[in-house]
Amino acid sequence: MATLNYQLDRVKNKNSKYTVRLIVRNGTTQSSLATPVEVLKSQWLSKPQRVKGGVRENDLLDSLLEKAQAAVKVLRNSNRLQNMKACAIIDFIKNFDTDVVGNSNGDFLEYWQSIATLHPKSATKYRYALKSLVDFNIATKGSDTILFRDITSEYIRTFLFYLKETPYIPQHYQQKNIIKYKQRSSETIATYAATLKAVLNCAIDDDKLSANVMKGFRKVSITRKSNNKKIYTLNLDELRRILNFDLSSYPLSIQMARDLFILSFCFQGMNLKDLYYLKTKNFHREDLNYIREKTGKEICLTLSEMDSIRRLEKPYSCKSNVWGEDCGNTDFLFAFQYHYTSYDSFKGMILKAVRKLRKILNYPNDFSYYTARDSWATICSVDYNLGQEHIDAGLGHSSKSLAANHYISINRDKIAQTHADILKRLFQK
Structure with missing residues (x-):
């Protein structure tokens, strides 16, 4: 937390007086700003930080302190203050325009x-x-x-x-x-x-x-409608049908949407954004560890059927991809960041392709990219009687349940064994 106070300069100036300085401290850093106020030591009241009998001088100090406090408030509210050095705060105070902040003519x-x-x-x-x-x-x-x-x-x-x-x-x-x-x-x-x-x-x-x-x-009522949207899920037979469906005559975007949908399922319902930013260092042999962007929770899963999973990944990898682009020495697993201008453009393309895939497969409107995530959770629950706390941990939910939050009774091996059997059934010939 930044602190502001006045102190006299240690050395006399040419007028045999001491310059009053504004001292700024933030964290372990400290800096000072010289004020136009010069006093004798006998005139300076250190505790109230005032000039004895100096009305004009005190007004100047009050004005500067108000400006500094307003500047620090702006930095604090914009989340810039915490890691800011004191010298940078001084520069910000010097250039701070209280008139712009105080009136209503800004953009x-x-x-x-x-x-x-x-x-x-x-x-x-x-x-x-x-x-x-x-x-x-x-x-x-x-x-x-x-x-x-x-x-x-x-x-x-x-x-x-x-x-x-x-x-x-x-x-x-x-x-x-x-x-x-x-x-x-x-x-x-x-x-x-x-x-x-x-x-x-x-x-x-x-x-x-x-x-x-x-x-x-x-004066206006703003309410959200209750989310009564039906959760649509697929069983393993239906997922296998999507995996093996011949899309060779369809555009690349639809083939990609299908492959990423299956990869999401294979990665225990990984979100599209996490897939987009996935890095090679997240993989260690058959282990996949990453931080879920939405909740900040670490997801650790063990994969089986790696040959089949690699075949799905390879067409879009940075090393060898369908676009024929050389991504150079990159940390990312997929070439999406090099082929699309932004995550939003990539997401828009995939979701549009998923809608087309839905029509090709003749699935209802409830089918979406998120269906892969919902299907993994449902199969774990229905086919394997996996408890809610294990499913929450596998999906990386911010669950309110004590077990899911603190992982008290969660058996990671049980999740891994369940997921291994699911992948074995998915890729069976």
Whole structure:
């Protein structure tokens, strides 16, 4: 935690006086900033850090301290303060403009984007929520510029009603020049509202907005619909049918979607993002260890049928892939990061291909990439009577159960033996 206080310089200056310095300490680092105030030692009151009888000097010190405290508050609220050296804090204080922070003429969109950079895992959510706000501003005010002074309680209330009542053209329709409107789901509205609220709270903490703007949320009911979506799962016979289905006449994207779907199942329901960022060091012979991105839990699994699994991996590996690209000396297992511009573009392609695969296989709309994960859990439970705590551990859930959280009664060998038998049945000829 950063601390601020005034001290006299150790050495007299040319006027035989001592310069008052602002001392900044943060962690193990310390730095100082010379103030324009010069005093005799007899004039300096060390405990209250005031100049005896010096009204003008004390006003200068108070003004500088207020500026420094405001700067430190901004750094703290933006999560930059903890690892920042004291000298860097001094530089930030020197360049800190309290007028910009105190008034409401700043660019709200730039501030939004600065907050979004602090949350890279939620970048997509911040981007789409911001786009909807800009679309609203264009529709109501004819401008794509939003200043802090524009953000009022009434503005927030009107925007939330806009999300609920105004249809929009989805991006995948826009890309195809199709004019087809849809209503936003309650889940989408709640997500955008929560994202906006997070940015507003940061702006309030940074003294850029008044807390009164939050009244706009109290005037509009934002609720999420209960998730009653049916969980669709496949048994091993159906998974084997997908594995052996002849897709040679179909586009590469559909073949890839099938292979990654099966790999997800083989890796105990690995999420697509974890698959995308998988590295060669995560493998050690037949052991696969990685940190699940969603929950931060370490997943440790032992794989069997490695020859079959390697055959699924090889077409998309960095060393030899279907695109014929040389990825050089890389740590990643797959070449996805070198062939696609971003994870979002890769994910969009896979999910679109999964929908096409669903039609080819004549499966219902409930079939998705996530079906591989749900199927692994269901097979473990139904076919092998594996307890919930073991399934939670295998999937890397942030479960509320004591056993799953602390791994008190979990038998890792039991999970490994179950998974080995599942893979043996899946790849049987």
